[in-house]
Amino acid sequence: MxxxxxxxxxxxxxxxxxxxxxxxxxxxxxxxxxxxxxxxxxxxxxxxxxxxxxxxxxxxxxxxxxxxxxxxxxxxxxxxxxxxxxxxxxxxxxxxxxxxxxxxxxKVTGTVELKPQDMSEWIDGLAKELVKIHTVDISDFPWKYFSYNDMGKVEVPGWSSVPGTWKKVIEMVKGAPPKARECFIHRDYHPANVLWESGSVSGVVDWVNACMGPAGIDVGHCRWNLAMLYDVETADEFLSAYQGYAGPDYVYDPYWDLISLIDVLFGPPEVYPGWKAFGVTELTNKLMEERMDKYAVSLVENAERSE
Structure with a gap:
């Protein structure tokens, strides 16, 4: 239509x-x-x-x-x-x-910016805006968080070059989730849903998945997007920036990164059409597979260090 x-x-x-x-x-x-x-x-x-x-x-x-x-x-x-x-x-x-x-x-003013002139300032703005969303206390919102994938049916992806890592990812998310403070979460927070004007965030769009849930789900989903768009280091920088703004109210647990990764595991990773629409045209599906594997490896290593 x-x-x-x-x-x-x-x-x-x-x-x-x-x-x-x-x-x-x-x-x-x-x-x-x-x-x-x-x-x-x-x-x-x-x-x-x-x-x-x-x-x-x-x-x-x-x-x-x-x-x-x-x-x-x-x-x-x-x-x-x-x-x-x-x-x-x-x-x-x-x-x-x-x-x-x-x-x-x-109509919210501003435009999507996926090729910022100052990456650090851009990441800082993304993190600061997400913390603002998560400071909204919520207790009676009718929509609640749920995982998009059935943990009992998830299998090691056949396209991966590191199947052993994915086996560990799957094993790590099958246990009971850690306790986490529930707040208002966007549920699809990523750079293509954030608008910028004069170097600052002017608005966040696409709220259809918003719900009451753990902040780590939004952090994890944005981190996965950043790892696929750029690299693991950018995803890590976003986490550091978020932790800096959130302070002691947020306790990082790698579980939420891992479950966010499983949430998008429905087949071989492909370039998100929205990225192309906003000017990122150099990505390939093969590169998406490589970056997905690298991100999975980084998450497993981080989770093992946290044990």
Whole structure:
């Protein structure tokens, strides 16, 4: 569903205001699991930019039919707590407008930056923003953390050049998870979901997976993304920066890095299309395999040192 139907356009105008008129519509790049459009509307005395998401992934909707409600609930919570997230304008949970669920939200200023001029400052900003999210205390949020992979069915990947390491990874995550303070987590925090303006983080987007869970899941998922985009050293630098901002409230446990790694183990690793959309075009699937192995080795070595 690459287009924005007339029904959705009317729904957007109705939600924004009766005097609103659509000036332009632009398909946003980077999204791989849903369709995003930015609309510019002319109001009586101002211009307004909004974003509408269409949840058209049937498989995902079958597993989680409340996606629009979940994203809307996450955004309501995030903005109420003062986080840099889009504001909900309207949502349509059951697909009555055009056959798929919809969320209409404000447009956060800024752009995705995957090739920063100053990597250390960029990593520092990523870490600082994530700590801000995790400082939100949460006790009655209806969505709870769960692992994306069935630990009982995970097998050593056939593509790996270090199968022994992966066997250890699998063994390490099969035990009971360590105790951890639960907080508000984004659940998909990575560089392509963070917007920048004038060298600082201006907003975080894609909150549909937000839930109550351990901070280590967000840290681990971002670290995996950084290891795949750049290298293990960048992932380690992010962890150090995060620990510096979080202080004693965060106790690092390699388990959460390992479980985050298993969360993405559904087949041979491939280059995430969103990275290509935002200008990182030099990566290959073969390189992804090599970096996945290197990251797994580093995590196992770290976990063994921690025992």
């Amino acid at each position: 690459d287009y924005l139907s007339e029904q959705i356009q009317k729904w957007v105008v109705s939600a924004v205001g009766k005097n609103a008129a659509i000036v332009s519509i632009e398909r946003l790049k980077g999204s791989t699991s849903s369709v995003l459009h930015k609309l510019t509307l002319k109001l009586t005395d101002e211009m307004k930019e909004v974003v509408v998401r269409q949840y058209d992934n049937k498989e995902w909707l079958k597993e989680e039919p409340d996606l629009a409600l979940h994203e809307a609930g996450s955004l309501f919570w995030a903005t109420d707590k003062g986080l840099s997230a889009p504001e909900v304008i309207a949502y349509e949970e059951r697909g009555k407008v055009c056959g798929v669920p919809l969320v209409l939200m404000s």
